[in-house]
Amino acid sequence: MKPSGEAAAAAAPGAGPWDECFEAAVQLALRAGQIIRKALTEEKRVSTKTSAADLVTETDHLVENLIISELRKRFPSHRFIAEEAAASGAKCVLTRSPTWIIDPIDGTCNFVHRFPTVAVSIGFAVHQELEFGVIYHCTEERLYTGRRGRGAFCNSQRLQVSRETDLSKALVLTEIGPKRDPATLKLFLSNMERLLHAKAHGVRVIGSSTLALCHLASGAADAYYQFGLHCWDLAAATVIIREAGGIVMDTSGGPLDLMSCRVVAAGTREMAMLIAQALQTINYGRDDEK
Numbered sequence: 001m002k003p004s005g006e007a008a009a010a011a012a013p014g015a016g017p018w019d020e021c022f023e024a025a026v027q028l029a030l031r032a033g034q035i036i037r038k039a040l041t042e043e044k045r046v047s048t049k050t051s052a053a054d055l056v057t058e059t060d061h062l063v064e065n066l067i068i069s070e071l072r073k074r075f076p077s078h079r080f081i082a083e084e085a086a087a088s089g090a091k092c093v094l095t096r097s098p099t100w101i102i103d104p105i106d107g108t109c110n111f112v113h114r115f116p117t118v119a120v121s122i123g124f125a126v127h128q129e130l131e132f133g134v135i136y137h138c139t140e141e142r143l144y145t146g147r148r149g150r151g152a153f154c155n156s157q158r159l160q161v162s163r164e165t166d167l168s169k170a171l172v173l174t175e176i177g178p179k180r181d182p183a184t185l186k187l188f189l190s191n192m193e194r195l196l197h198a199k200a201h202g203v204r205v206i207g208s209s210t211l212a213l214c215h216l217a218s219g220a221a222d223a224y225y226q227f228g229l230h231c232w233d234l235a236a237a238t239v240i241i242r243e244a245g246g247i248v249m250d251t252s253g254g255p256l257d258l259m260s261c262r263v264v265a266a267g268t269r270e271m272a273m274l275i276a277q278a279l280q281t282i283n284y285g286r287d288d289e290k
């Protein structure tokens with residue numbers, strides 16, 4: 001079934017205070033997705049940011065500007081945290097004000113290579129609490145949504161995480177992150193090795209943290225971990241996973257800190273703790289200290 005704003009709204013009955021914002025997010029994610037889908041097969045101007053593996057294109061900027069300018073027109077008092085604005089020096093500060101947290105293209109490296117796993121991610125927080133998340137898989141036209149207290153959906157289908165608690169039966173997802181210096185790579189590979197020693201069924205890297213997290217919310221994988229992802233990779237997906245019955249926590253096993261650039265997520269708390277205990281920390285700093 002093709003996603004639509006109406007379908008998403010119908011999936012979550014009852015009026016709530018942020019319904020208008022949620023509807024706006026859905027419409028903009030679909031609109032942005034159309035632009036990204038079209039641009040995927042066209043020539044791109046690619047630049048690098050923090051490293052040779054940290055890419056950005058004119059479409060990342062175009063889509064981010066479109067989403068923010070449309071939301072700002074409708075909700076002038078709201079605040080914004082967005083990937084490309086942050087790359088240009090804007091501070092990432094989550095206050096108690098209504099705040100939109102945006103990744104215009106998640107999977108930019110995939111996008112550059114025409115690998116069709118790319119998403120738009122729009123999260124929304126009020127009083128520093130995540131209210132809803134919208135993630136649109138641009139090429140497969142799958143709209144993932146989660147609203148606090150109202151469940152998580154892919155198009156009109158309700159999402160439910162896996163109930164697996166045994167690491168030796170788990171499919172685990174992760175992403176590589178931009179740092180490729182020898183020390184970071186060694187830690188990254190040794191974390192993967194630890195999970196494989198624990199006999200996890202597999203470890204996958206698909207190039208989009210938000211879509212990997214949506215697979216987890218759908219029960220198509222049992223766990224996800226990453227060091228070096230940002231609040232815009234995590235905000236929308238966190239609501240979707242929690243509303244699908246899953247756990248999102250810090251890699252220490254403590255509560256999630258959206259600004260800490262580290263996460264473990266799983267269908268069950270037992271699985272999340274097993275992953276957290278297996279990992280060595282890779283330090284990427286914090287989003288709110290850059």
Ligand SMILES: Nc1ncnc2c1ncn2[C@@H]1O[C@H](CO)[C@@H](O)[C@H]1OP(=O)(O)O
Pocket residue numbers: 050053054055083103105106107108109175176177178207208209210228229230233
């Ligand atoms: N600085 C960075 N460089 C490369 N990937 C990054 C990154 N920060 C987060 N990621 C995310 O990790 C995954 C694979 O690289 C993607 O979801 C990517 O998001 P992005 O495409 O929005 O940058």
Ligand SMILES: [Mg+2]
Pocket residue numbers: 103105106107209232233
């Ligand atoms: Mg991203």
Ligand SMILES: [Mg+2]
Pocket residue numbers: 060083103104105106107108
């Ligand atoms: Mg991005």
